[in-house]
Amino acid sequence: MTVRFGLLGAGRIGKVHAKAVTSNSEAKLVAVADAFEKAAQDLAAAHGCEIRSIDEIEQASDIDAVIICTPTDTHADLIERFARAGKAIFCEKPIDLDVERVEECLGVVRQTNATLMVGFNRRFDPHFAAVRKAIDDGEIGDVEMVTITSRDPGAPPADYISRSGGIFRDMTIHDFDMARFLLGEDPVAVTAHASVLVDKAIGELGDYDSVSVILVTASGKQCLISNSRRATYGYDQRIEVHGSKGMVAAENQRPVSIEIANGSGYTRPPLHDFFMTRYTEAYANEITAFINAIAAGVKAAPSGEDGLIALALADAALRSVKEDRTIRV
Amino acid sequence: MTVRFGLLGAGRIGKVHAKAVTSNSEAKLVAVADAFEKAAQDLAAAHGCEIRSIDEIEQASDIDAVIICTPTDTHADLIERFARAGKAIFCEKPIDLDVERVEECLGVVRQTNATLMVGFNRRFDPHFAAVRKAIDDGEIGDVEMVTITSRDPGAPPADYISRSGGIFRDMTIHDFDMARFLLGEDPVAVTAHASVLVDKAIGELGDYDSVSVILVTASGKQCLISNSRRATYGYDQRIEVHGSKGMVAAENQRPVSIEIANGSGYTRPPLHDFFMTRYTEAYANEITAFINAIAAGVKAAPSGEDGLIALALADAALRSVKEDRTIRV
């Protein structure tokens, strides 16, 4: 079986997914849609696919699945439309910035029994996936404490900040999903502290750039998350899981791993510059997982519910900061 | 000038300090006191010093300074006695488990203008000291976020737990001091979560074995602390400081740093088995710092106030757990 794809959105991440589809022998990229015509043309030319409108893709009998890479505020509407159209749906996170809107949207997904997978790409990073596998294989016994470090090389532009839903919904949300992926239990308490240390403009927009979070599960497992919009040395992405029998950790990745030694010491080059290069394999692997789930007729993960829970944790973290207390979820 | 020492307590840590004194050319170990006669005899024989009672040491004109390594519940009394006797005092942490008793004791120290240094040995670890030096040298710009990981190889016996004052006052207190040492600002908010994941007996004694803490300073700097009474791979002691210009970290230390590679991968031996081997240099360095401070006639650090503040943070952390909220300090 070949899964036939329509791609909605031909921007930066759309291009990444298009490449993942066309290099997968079980998949075919049939058409791309983008409001910005030049973007659609370039992508279509690069991959030898058609340009169609979203309506045409919705009604197409030669398309089985869509990948939604359009702006966030269109995600929930598109998911509902394509769920009703009987297409399998991969949607970039988040489904929406509003929990109620997400719940409404997931209601439609359930009614239509649609396949929906949400783009928490980090689960598919080979190193993080290997951490999870080590846990599943019993290498560290029962999981007790998780530490997640996630620092962006630099703050995004003010324009992006104002549309992002804030650092918890935009950035920490990935760590909330990763925490759930690794803890094996849902958090029941969220405590967050947030400051503006990197860029005052972020604070003027009502957002934060430096946050610390503790998550606790019903059985007392704990997760520490450390986020910053600043890391001069590159995109800092680490996880560490402690269990009853041991510890498993995934260290940072480097594009070039040489070391130069001289009178100043031993120096290795900086980390990847950002997520597009750091998570190249993860993006390819997540589309592969989506294709495999469709081909096998099984539920795709992470699901819409996974997206919802991560968003709810982000909301709880923000309330924790605003109300200066631990939020029970 | 040679600083002449009396040692109070000839137990495990007393032996370590005796060695630091006798191998320092600016210091001399004159006498040791210990209620357990055999311990005093062995130490006196090993270092060629006298055995005296605490009273004799208090009144001795040939002793300038004392090192207090007796049980915790004797610390405050001994500090007061030796402060009044005009001796310089090095006291193992904590001064007392009760904040009011510590304040009272420090009142005597102030009145008598005594020199008092508290044994937060980690400040003197060459690796942690180098982290602090990197900060002081401006290598990472303004400090923004600190992460401290501290895991014991195993839980102490129930008997110890019940006298310890609980994990925050016994174990995390070192991290509270290290946080202050690195943040360069005092925390104003403490949020802690605590669980019993390692040993139910600890829970039955009303204590915890796994804790996560967030400290926040007035300017919004944050510190994450992760503690566990379990680490199968050895004594896990790491710090990481992020600043506006970069990051500085001190990794774990190993007694033997070989690596064996075979079909299972690359394996390095476990970490040090506990603090006595991990902090060998730190113990020697702190006594050297104490001797140097006396010789130079300057204030010794960490001071009694440093001990008090760390204890107050420990109390706040415990209240945070009990009351399930952030405590302002």
Add this chain to the structure above:
Amino acid sequence: MTVRFGLLGAGRIGKVHAKAVTSNSEAKLVAVADAFEKAAQDLAAAHGCEIRSIDEIEQASDIDAVIICTPTDTHADLIERFARAGKAIFCEKPIDLDVERVEECLGVVRQTNATLMVGFNRRFDPHFAAVRKAIDDGEIGDVEMVTITSRDPGAPPADYISRSGGIFRDMTIHDFDMARFLLGEDPVAVTAHASVLVDKAIGELGDYDSVSVILVTASGKQCLISNSRRATYGYDQRIEVHGSKGMVAAENQRPVSIEIANGSGYTRPPLHDFFMTRYTEAYANEITAFINAIAAGVKAAPSGEDGLIALALADAALRSVKEDRTIRV
């Protein structure tokens, strides 16, 4: 300009190069030839190219360049044919196992003024290329001593050994090229020692499985090479260059870089299992370099002469072992 390719040989490495060509927007894979029809069909289907005979490719006006991935004993003949046909040629190493035959072949290349690039893929590994760049950038001053470690995960089958030309021409030849790439001077003396330590069958075929080589240049620069047909922990590929101002090294690469810690210590997974996964990027980069050289109309490197010199060093190493003395070259 789009460079139009014919691929000769659809085996394991042919597939790798086909992928590199088709994913390069400046290149197009027009046709593939393989004596084994099924291999040609699969590759043609995967990449949407034609199947042609070698004769047809030789005479094709719609093909600018060929990639030769056929068995070694056909390389020299094919290079001569395609040089005369006016095609640019990329040929897997070695050109031939016989120095005289290589010289003869390169004579034809010179006469026809053909573009010829030889597949010493390691020069294009991003980590090794970064080592070279550090040297070129003056980071370590004048190069003085080079150490190259190259160990295969396991011995090849006897059948391969007997056709390989022996370990020096088959395996060490890559290190000879890397030595020249890094030393910046040609070796003038070769001393080699060789043993059979891994597999007696290799010895029975007159070959060796464990070799140590010292190369010395006219100015006294030295290179140490260590090779083995055994490495239980994966494909061991390291280089280290010492210069007057410092050192630069490229460490081994791992497919998954997690670390698991427990009572036995800290364990990282094994290295890549062999060259196909270790040098994925290198293979893509070398074809890119070939395409760029054609497009720019400049000489491609490594050249046929580079192939010849590496082979001559391999021959000298073998003579050094046989005659138990240093060979001047």
Add this chain to the structure above:
Amino acid sequence: MTVRFGLLGAGRIGKVHAKAVTSNSEAKLVAVADAFEKAAQDLAAAHGCEIRSIDEIEQASDIDAVIICTPTDTHADLIERFARAGKAIFCEKPIDLDVERVEECLGVVRQTNATLMVGFNRRFDPHFAAVRKAIDDGEIGDVEMVTITSRDPGAPPADYISRSGGIFRDMTIHDFDMARFLLGEDPVAVTAHASVLVDKAIGELGDYDSVSVILVTASGKQCLISNSRRATYGYDQRIEVHGSKGMVAAENQRPVSIEIANGSGYTRPPLHDFFMTRYTEAYANEITAFINAIAAGVKAAPSGEDGLIALALADAALRSVKEDRTIRV
């Protein structure tokens, strides 16, 4: 039993050994001798021992063992004198720069049945000793290939060079001993190449500063040695042993193991500045081993014969360079 020591030579290494003796509860430093009176006085004052002449130490009934740290050209004479005087002898390497003189001296040691240990300190480094232990424990199967890297931070003064016997007898000799320690077989062939790349003055004295050596044993095991009188990044001391089942390596040691990350990458401080700080533990451990051997009445290792064989390998290496061929030993 307490082993009573006389120390011959109160220079840099004499002080190190004095400290090792006085901090060992099974040993006592009775007296020191040094032609330079001030040096003897300082050492005697620091350790509370007597100053005696060499003659007095030779005839002393209260001295069981001597440590010889005098200039190299006095070693053989002193060994003979103290062997005849019935003292156990620890002598810094080398016994003499001349093989015949060493053989003569060892003849006296044999006749007198004296205990003689030669100061190849590296065998007692905890990391190198752990490598040997891993081999003995069968962790890597049969040893096949050894690589030893040894680079000094800088070239010694011309004055030292001219008395040193040349780089092979002064510096590489440690690696020859280490090779034997790890190979478990004596080398039968030595090939060396040597250049002057660091300091022309060294060449003018007839010595070299950069050498590469291959040792081969009767069964074909190989050892590569790389030496330089230059390493801008500190004292570079590494070993790596490959066997039939795996590999074991000891990496470099650092006095401070922090890491600073910023836009230029990740930087760790330089290595130890030289052997006095790098091999602190090794020096203490070797004296402990000597004391233990005397106390237990067993043969001390490394023996005089170990010193002789290492010197013979150094001579062979020099001949290999001079005659440009492999030397059989």
